[in-house]
Each structure stands twice: as C-alpha cells, then as structure tokens.
Amino acid sequence: MACIVFGWYPIGVALVVAFQKFSVVRPCTYIGLDNFKYFIDDPTIYISFRNIFYYAGLNIILVFMVPIFISIFLMEMRKSIIRIMMILWFIPVASMAGIIIWKWFYNVQYGLFNGILRYLGFPELQWLQDENLAMICLVLPGLIMFGPGLIYIATLQGIPEELYEAAHLEGASFFQKIWHVTLPRIRPIIAMMLLLSIIGNLQVFDQPYVMTGGGPNFATYSVVMYLFDIAFEQMRFGRATALSLILFVVIMVFVIIQRKYFKENPDI
Amino acid sequence: MPLIPKVGRKKISMRFLMGTITAVLWLGVALHLFPVWWMFTTSIKPSYEILKFPPTLWPAHPSLAAYRLFFYLSAGGWDVLQYPIKIYMKNSGIITAGIMLIQIPITALMAYALSKLYSPRWTRLLFLICIGTMLIPMQVSLIPRYLIMRHFPFPTRHIPNIPFTDIPFPHYNFLNSYWAVILPSIYSPFNLLLFKGFFDTVPPELINAARLDGASELGIFRRIILPMSKPVFAVVSYFTFSSAWNMFMWPLIVIQKNKLYPLSVMLYKFQNILQSQQVVPAEPETRRLLESGMSYNGLMAISIIESIPVFIMFVLLREQLMTGIKLRGFK
Numbered sequence: 001m002a003c004i005v006f007g008w009y010p011i012g013v014a015l016v017v018a019f020q021k022f023s024v025v026r027p028c029t030y031i032g033l034d035n036f037k038y039f040i041d042d043p044t045i046y047i048s049f050r051n052i053f054y055y056a057g058l059n060i061i062l063v064f065m066v067p068i069f070i071s072i073f074l075m076e077m078r079k080s081i082i083r084i085m086m087i088l089w090f091i092p093v094a095s096m097a098g099i100i101i102w103k104w105f106y107n108v109q110y111g112l113f114n115g116i117l118r119y120l121g122f123p124e125l126q127w128l129q130d131e132n133l134a135m136i137c138l139v140l141p142g143l144i145m146f147g148p149g150l151i152y153i154a155t156l157q158g159i160p161e162e163l164y165e166a167a168h169l170e171g172a173s174f175f176q177k178i179w180h181v182t183l184p185r186i187r188p189i190i191a192m193m194l195l196l197s198i199i200g201n202l203q204v205f206d207q208p209y210v211m212t213g214g215g216p217n218f219a220t221y222s223v224v225m226y227l228f229d230i231a232f233e234q235m236r237f238g239r240a241t242a243l244s245l246i247l248f249v250v251i252m253v254f255v256i257i258q259r260k261y262f263k264e265n266p267d268i
Numbered sequence: 269m270p271l272i273p274k275v276g277r278k279k280i281s282m283r284f285l286m287g288t289i290t291a292v293l294w295l296g297v298a299l300h301l302f303p304v305w306w307m308f309t310t311s312i313k314p315s316y317e318i319l320k321f322p323p324t325l326w327p328a329h330p331s332l333a334a335y336r337l338f339f340y341l342s343a344g345g346w347d348v349l350q351y352p353i354k355i356y357m358k359n360s361g362i363i364t365a366g367i368m369l370i371q372i373p374i375t376a377l378m379a380y381a382l383s384k385l386y387s388p389r390w391t392r393l394l395f396l397i398c399i400g401t402m403l404i405p406m407q408v409s410l411i412p413r414y415l416i417m418r419h420f421p422f423p424t425r426h427i428p429n430i431p432f433t434d435i436p437f438p439h440y441n442f443l444n445s446y447w448a449v450i451l452p453s454i455y456s457p458f459n460l461l462l463f464k465g466f467f468d469t470v471p472p473e474l475i476n477a478a479r480l481d482g483a484s485e486l487g488i489f490r491r492i493i494l495p496m497s498k499p500v501f502a503v504v505s506y507f508t509f510s511s512a513w514n515m516f517m518w519p520l521i522v523i524q525k526n527k528l529y530p531l532s533v534m535l536y537k538f539q540n541i542l543q544s545q546q547v548v549p550a551e552p553e554t555r556r557l558l559e560s561g562m563s564y565n566g567l568m569a570i571s572i573i574e575s576i577p578v579f580i581m582f583v584l585l586r587e588q589l590m591t592g593i594k595l596r597g598f599k
Contacts, residue, residue: 070293073293103539232521
C-alpha cells in the first residue's frame with residue numbers, strides 16, 4: 001500500500017504532468033511534446049549533462065576504488081587494530097557539515113588550502129571559483145572522507161581462507177592474489193556499488209548546490225539543480241518533470257549497459 | 269589476514285609490504301580525522317583566532333562561546349538565526365524518528381509477508397512491484413511528490429467532487445509540516461531488499477512449527493523473527509537514520525518556514541548568511557551577532573552538533589553492524 005501510494009503514484013503523475021503545461025491556478029492543459037521540444041534548443045541542458053557525466057566519471061576514477069582497496073588492506077591487520085580503525089573511520093561527519101567545512105577549506109581568502117600555498121610561497125589558486133578546478137574540488141572531499149565500505153568488509157570476511165593458501169602454494173604474489181582471488185569474489189558487490197554510485201552521482205545536488213551554487217559560469221551546474229531551478233524558481237512543473245524523465249532515460253541506459261556486462265558469478 | 273601468509277611474515281620484503289599497508293591505512297585515518305579535528309578546534313576557538321595563519325592546532329584560549337550563543341539565542345535574530353539551535357535539533361530529531369518509527373516496521377512487515385506468506389507466484393509479482401521503484405531515480409518522482417504533498421492525495425489544485433454531491437474530496441496540504449518530509453520516505457525499496465534477503469534465510473520449518481503451536485502470524489513475527497534479525501535491523505536502522513538525518517534537498521523544498529527546518533538546511537542557510545555578510549553589510553541584528561563572536565566557530569559548532577547523533581548511532585550499533593551486513597538481496 002505504502003509502496004503504491006508513495007512509489008508508483010508519483011511516477012504515474014510524472015508521466016501525465018510531463019506532457020502538460022502545468023499551472024498552479026488554472027486547470028492543466030495538454031500540450032503534447034512541447035515540454036520535451038523546449039530542451040532541444042536549450043544550451044543549459046547540454047552543459048548540465050556534460051557536467052554530471054564529468055562529475056560521475058571523476059568520482060568513479062578517483063573515489064570509487066578507494067574504499068575497495070582500503071577494505072582489502074584492512075583485512076591484513078590484526079583484529080584489534082581493525083576494530084580501532086573502523087571506529088576512527090566511521091567517526092562520521094554529517095554530510096552537510098562535511099560539505100561546509102570543505103567549502104571553507106577552499107575559501108580563496110580565508111581557506112586553509114590557500115593559506116598553506118601562501119605559506120609555502122606558491123601562487124594561490126582560485127579553487128571553487130576556477131572554472132576548470134571547480135569540479136575536481138567537488139570530488140576531492142570524497143577522496144579524503146572515504147572509509148572502508150562496510151559492504152566490502154562484510155563480503156571480504158566471507159572469503160574462505162583456503163583460497164588464499166592455495167594461491168600461495170602455487171606461488172602467487174601479493175598483487176596476483178588480489179587480482180585473481182579477492183577481486184573476482186567481490187565483483188558482484190563492486191558491480192552493484194558501481195551501479196548505485198553512477199545513479200547517485202548523476203543525480204548529484206547537495207555538493208554543487210551548497211559549495212558552488214552552480215559554479216563559475218555553469219561549470220558545476222548539475223541536471224538536478226537545473227530541474228530544481230525550473231520547478232521551484234520558475235514554477236514550471238511540467239517542463240521540470242519532462243527534464244526528470246530525460247534524466248531517467250539516461251540513467252536507465254547506464255543501468256542496462258551495466259546489467260549486460262556484469263552478469264558473471266565467480267563461483268560458476 | 270589472508271593475503272600475507274603467516275609463515276613468511278619474518279621476511280624483509282613481507283615486513284616492508286606490511287609496513288607500507290599499515291602506513292597507508294593510518295594515513296587514511298589521519299586524513300579522515302583531520303577535518304573532524306579541525307571542526308572541533310575551530311568550534312572552541314574565539315573568533316579572533318579563527319582566521320589566523322598559521323592556524324593553531326589547539327586554541328590558545330579555548331572557549332565554549334559558540335555553543336553557548338546557540339543554545340540561548342533570544343528572539344530578534346534574523347532568518348534562521350531567529351531560533352536557538354535546539355529548535356532545529358528537535359526538528360531533525362522528529363523527522364528522523366518519524367521516518368524510522370514508520371518506515372522500519374512497514375518495510376519489515378512487507379518484506380516478511382513477501383518472503384514467507386505469499387505463494388511463489390504472487391511473491392514474484394509483488395516483489396517486482398515493490399522493487400521497481402528502486403530502479404526509478406528519486407528525482408523523477410521529486411516534483412510529483414511535491415505536487416501530491418500540496419493537495420494530498422491529488423496532484424493538482426483542481427479537486428474532483430465526491431460523485432453525486434458538491435462536496436470536494438477531502439484533501440490536505442502537508443507542506444510546511446513534518447509530515448511532508450516523513451510521508452514520502454515511509455517505504456524504502458532498498459531496506460526491503462535487505463530485510464527480504466535476511467528473511468529468506470529463515471528456515472520455514474521454524475515458522476510452521478510455531479504455527480502448529482497456535483501462534484498468530486504477528487506473534488510469530490514478534491517472538492521468532494524479531495529476536496533472530498537483530499543484525500539486519502541494526503543495519504537498516506543505521507542506514508535509515510543517517511539518510512534521514514542527512515536529508516537536505518527534500519526538506520529544502522517542502523519546508524519554507526524557518527522554524528521547521530532540520531539541522532542540515534539550517535546549516536546551509538546559516539552558511540549563506542556568513543558568506544553574504546562578507547559582501548554586503550547584513551541586518552543590524554545579524555551584525556550584532558557576528559560581532560559578538562559568531563562566525564566560523566558557530567558554523568563548526570553546529571556541524572559538530574549535527575555529527576554527534578550519527579556517531580552515537582554508529583557506536584551503539586557497531587557490533588551488530590559488523591556482523592550484520594550480509595547483503596543477500598544484492599543480485
């Protein structure tokens with residue numbers, strides 16, 4: 001019941017509203033594909049889609065791998081050390097707090113990073129106000145605020161130790177063991193997390209909204225921010241819903257690609 | 269410790285490898301802790317010390333002024349600073365508690381029914397219906413949800429009459445209330461997957477035996493399933509808690525009253541005030557506040573306050589979390 005009311009009902013409404021000129025006061029009128037046609041000539045949508053692809057790509061190259069390797073390395077430690085490290089790593093920073101402190105670090109005048117650069121005698125950087133640098137700045141916090149994924153740890157603990165012993169007897173080196181024993185075992189989880197991370201990253205909103213507000217010259221303007229602006233600044237709900245459907249189709253393409261290429265089970 | 273065999277540990281190369289790994293891990297911990305440490309020390313620095321460079325690792329004159337100012341803020345402030353921070357704390361608390369108290373039982377019972385009570389054919393259909401929403405990104409339903417919340421359960425202002433009468437169907441505007449935030453998240457397909465994955469592992473003999481003994485279905489759930497599934501409940505409550513606590517975009521949309529903002533939105537607004545204050549002179553009330561020592565230390569104080577509950581939650585559920593994550597629903 002709850003699932004239908006709050007899961008499917010909005011989606012049905014979305015499908016209807018996307019084809020309407022939605023107005024708060026007057027009854028809605030059906031305008032066919034006009035909401036979608038608007039976006040064909042709209043430069044902002046291309047910019048925002050380019051931005052989210054860039055963001056998702058950077059995120060996956062820089063950030064996505066880190067927890068995997070941290071988790072693998074963490075398994076080498078003694079039990080007591082694992083416990084201490086896990087607690088230290090999971091001293092969480094509420095997400096908004098994390099974003100805000102990073103915004104301060106990047107601050108051109110008072111920020112820590114420029115302070116360090118000034119101290120060491122390097123030229124100061126514009127960080128979030130630099131068109132080219134801004135997107136990387138958005139991704140970097142993820143690199144530092146990472147932790148071992150609980151999910152990876154749980155899966156790693158389930159790998160039987162005999163596999164490693166066998167690999168060792170056959171003379172596998174350290175990295176060979178990671179490559180041939182560990183990674184195939186956690187591949188389904190990696191695939192799942194990759195999918196979730198792509199979906200999540202393509203919908204990014206909080207970080208750019210708070211840190212750059214769309215960034216210098218739209219450099220960090222994401223699709224969801226655009227959607228937010230259309231809907232709640234311009235009050236054009238129909239057009240915004242059309243945009244959300246476009247985003248959905250793009251994400252769906254990724255999901256389908258992912259399902260096609262990551263379907264192997266290591267035990268078979 | 270599977271990668272490095274126990275036998276060869278004494279060899280130099282192995283020791284080197286081990287040392288490198290340990291160093292990398294501790295470096296990671298240090299990097300991770302640095303912002304937290306920075307947040308904490310800044311929050312207890314007096315304001316003249318905050319922008320000093322090189323920064324002090326421990327404040328020369330620690331003071332709790334930033335915290336005090338927030339708990340006893342009197343009326344007459346501006347924008348989000350009108351209210352003391354405990355108001356926002358309470359908002360966040362109510363929203364999070366509401367989501368947890370409603371969502372977890374609903375999702376758990378749904379998962380249990382799906383896993384044990386229906387015949388396989390129905391299970392498959394219902395499961396697809398339930399999980400289907402997970403594939404569709406939350407942003408697609410963002411605007412419809414907003415519209416629905418405005419005239420629940422109708423998306424438009426045009427509300428049909430009850431047939432054969434002139435009375436319109438009952439509807440309710442949930443915007444600007446806690447319910448607007450709580451209601452859309454009372455069902456979570458992700459948690460349903462977690463629960464179902466766990467309930468599927470419960471042997472059916474156990475349940476059948478209890479049925480023979482005359483236990484009711486709810487009784488079975490409460491007496492047999494609940495005690496068994498502590499870890500999965502821990503995992504789900506941790507995820508639910510942190511996502512509800514960190515929710516930003518949705519409250520920003522549906523709540524327009526300063527008084528009802530959760531902490532995350534409040535933090536954002538406060539940060540905006542600080543930023544704009546550098547460019548244009550703010551209102552006298554705000555300036556008074558800022559001159560009395562409120563700047564980044566205040567911001568950091570709220571950040572710390574916002575982070576504490578998540579940490580407490582993690583410490584409480586840590587043991588369960590470590591053992592509990594078996595994502596069997598992931599396929």
